[in-house]
Amino acid sequence: MRPSTTAPPYRAELSARVDQPVLSDDPILQHHVQLPGSWWADLTKALEKVSATVTDRVAVRQQYMDRAIPEFVGIPVPAVTCWTTAHADLHWANVTAPMRLLDWEGWGRAPEGFDAATLYAYTLLQPDTAARVRDAFPVLGSPAGLAAEATVCAQLLQTVSRGDNLILEGPLREWSEELRRR
Template structure:
């Protein structure tokens, strides 16, 4: 990574290092950060990070799931258990801000921001290009506090083209579809619809709009 020296700090800059301090290798579910080297030259800061090698390929080359997956029940159990471990960690890092929710959910989903029942710690970038089988979760730069269920809702959003797998996610994470998960679902739906408005994730547009309609009815 590189940045101007006066901006070489903050959530993304320190995310992997913070994750190593807090989670370690997360019982083998997270590649350990082995070394960090910082340097600077001509008012630019540089950081190099060395992580443990992950031999397994990610489950999708794109965050949006394209291939049909058949994952064993044990994989889903590992994922749910790992996200529970992450959620239980106390941190002052913030992945989703209330101010963002208050602005984006009415704009992109068309409902008032749902009442928050619980904030937990989340990976915050849980999509299929960051996951392997056997289970490893990659790319921890953005982790932090978020509405309960954000991880499951994010993975669900990137799975909307594959209805069988999307249904499996709902089975694995009953917070989805519940009153407790409404804030997380609305947040993630707003985030993805915002990317559509910017010209990204266009393959998901119809499914995201259907999801937003479901959220409005709820």
Template sequence: MRVAVRQQYMDPAIPEFVGITAPVVTCWTAAHADLHWAHVTAPLRILDWEGGGQAPEGFDAATRYAYTLLQPDTAARVRDAFPLLGGPAALAAEATVCAQLPQTVVRGDNSTLEDQIRAWSAELRRR
């Protein structure tokens, strides 16, 4: 199976961007790996699978959550829909998303999410 996220990426990126030691992934699953709002349609269809592959459990849910952070009500609904988020099983996935998105800000993308990702990273450091 194709690999979307590698432990070799996580090991240096998570400490640098999130400020915690990279969690050891205990469960790798199939993931879309870029599951933001533009890749989901109504009726439900998930588009653009080119980046899909193995990722830490909860990676797609964490990505989806990241792209809702500017809408607190929607973010709460995503958290409710994916109860794995916020728990120990999704820590690796959440930390990876929190490491990836600041790198996109440097490239000029997702700058509106910068403060929310920083706050989410702080929450992960408190866990």
């Protein structure tokens, strides 16, 4: 028997040290943050670049959406009008000021607006900042963003059902009510 001449696949990741502290020690924003307009502009610009990146990596699977959205949000699965590339773990413990995005191991294809919906979800305890997230990302609240919002809401309600992120349970249930009305 002849040995295989094909090498096993490997994946390398490059890490860089970032000196800026994250904006929160917890993914859930539990204190007020005052960020300049330039920070929000840098974030939207960075996410536009990410969304334009071509990849075959997958962050969110349609099969997950088909199961989780009806179960946890209580609505039929919204059609995904556009799949884009997402960071897929955008929360307050993964961003710094000046703006840098950290923790990239989960990036890949997701419904349009997924990163905005994720950041919004982790901001629900801070209504002023949550409103700022919605202002920065008009896809939230739009028909195009419904699939992403429902997916993120379902993901986090699933974590609540497992005993995690319990502090978000009330706001997530309110958000799911809003999604059901849309």
